[in-house]
Amino acid sequence: MIELKKFSYWYPGTEQSALDRVSLSIAEGEFIGIVGANGAGKSTLCYALSGFVPHFYNGETEGQHTFNGQDMASLDLGQLAGQVGLVFQNPFNQISGARFTVREEIAFGLENLGLPQNEMRARIDEALELVNIQDLAERSPFSVSGGQQQRIAIASILAMQPRVLVLDEPTSQLDPDGTRDVFTALSKLVSTRKITVILAEHKLEWLATFCDRVVALGGGKLRAEGSPQAVLSSEQMLRLGVGRTQYSEAAARLLRTKQLPVTLEQARKALK
Template sequence: MISVHNLSYKYPGYSRLVLNDISLEVQRGEFVGIVGPNGAGKSSLCYALAGFIPHFYCGSLKGTVEVAGKIIADTTLGELAGSVGMVVQNPFNQITGARFTVLEEVAFGLENLGIPRDQIVPRVEETLALVGLQGFEERSPFALSGGQQQRLAIASVIAMRPDVLILDEPTSQLDPVGTRDVFAALHSLTQTGMTTVVLVEHKLEWIASFATRVIAMVDAKILADGNPLEVLVDPHIQEVGVGATRYTQAARLAQRRGLIPQDRALPVTLKDTQRFFEEPSHD
């Protein structure tokens, strides 16, 4: 579904590579979490997957990016709209300002896709319910709180049902309930097997619970890529400042204090933490 080969990129007027020889394959239905310190290149990778690089940001690009069978560099953003959708880091930037209500805002992208009018309202309603915005149809997008605007930005993209959803820190304005809603909605979309999700997120516990794969980026490169249960306890990830879930931190402390054998794999979620502490130690 996503195929990236030897992708390197510099923003116009800058000499530094922000993506340095990235290669990556993602299958349909995967839920990929991207983690990494600030400046690692996570947003830039999202832009490259969504076509903002090179169609909006020029600069120097090497290598190829293919999403849903389309070579990004050879496909216009308009032609990509049904294949890949992106929720940008700041939800305020995503709101078009062209529409007066939440309902119209979500309908906007569907109209542009040429969806028949009689299908638009039911689809908007369904999507607003999925992100917890039912009842807000007639509000002005600008009268919403930051968290509600973030849900709206996500709804506007999800409604178009792209094959690939790219979300750059989509829960930054949300409380834990809102964060759970968004992750649950994305999870249900990937469970259909039709939607592929790539999501940048600092809240590692949510990544641990929902992502099927984690990619850790640092300094324009991929440092680790694999099963969340392995990547999120990788000591290299700690060293570059990605951190660890509080479960991993507690377990590591218990190991350091000699309470748990050193060879026991560290947990990342509450569920495997219980197992970690319940299993009898070897001695």
């Protein structure tokens, strides 16, 4: 569905490529996690997979970059927007600022799709429910917390019902309940609508539970790719600054201890 072949990208006026000969093929219905340290290229890869590179961000590209077999650069941005949705890393960039209530804000993106009123209302209600913010519908999008804004940004894109959903650290400002809501909504959409989800995320425990495949970046290069089990348990994740899940961490510490703990007190010490 989306294919990169030895794809490189340079932001305007930069010498160093933000993506360096990345080859990645994404099939319909996959749930893919992107991991990497700060500056590894996660956001840039999200832009490339959603067509924001090269349609929104100028700059230089090299290699192949296709969506359903067609060169991404040759596609009409309007057509692409109906099929691929991007949730930005910073929800502030997503909120239009042109609307007074959350409901109107979500309607904003839908208005260009030319939907009948009742269809629009149904989609907004569904999106509000998916991320659990029905109670915010009549509030101003600027009078809510960062976490709530993040949920609003996600709901705005969900309401567009894209076939491919690209989310750049969508839970960075959410507490554990909010994070669970978002992952539950995404996995529901993957199983009921067979949409494709691509998600850059630091919360590895959630990726381990929900993703079919994890892609690890370092310095703009694709460093590892495979099942969450294979990728997230590898030593390489420590070198890349990705870290590991708290479960891997606990197990690794336990395995380093010479004698297994037998009391709660010893277990606490061993696992600390």
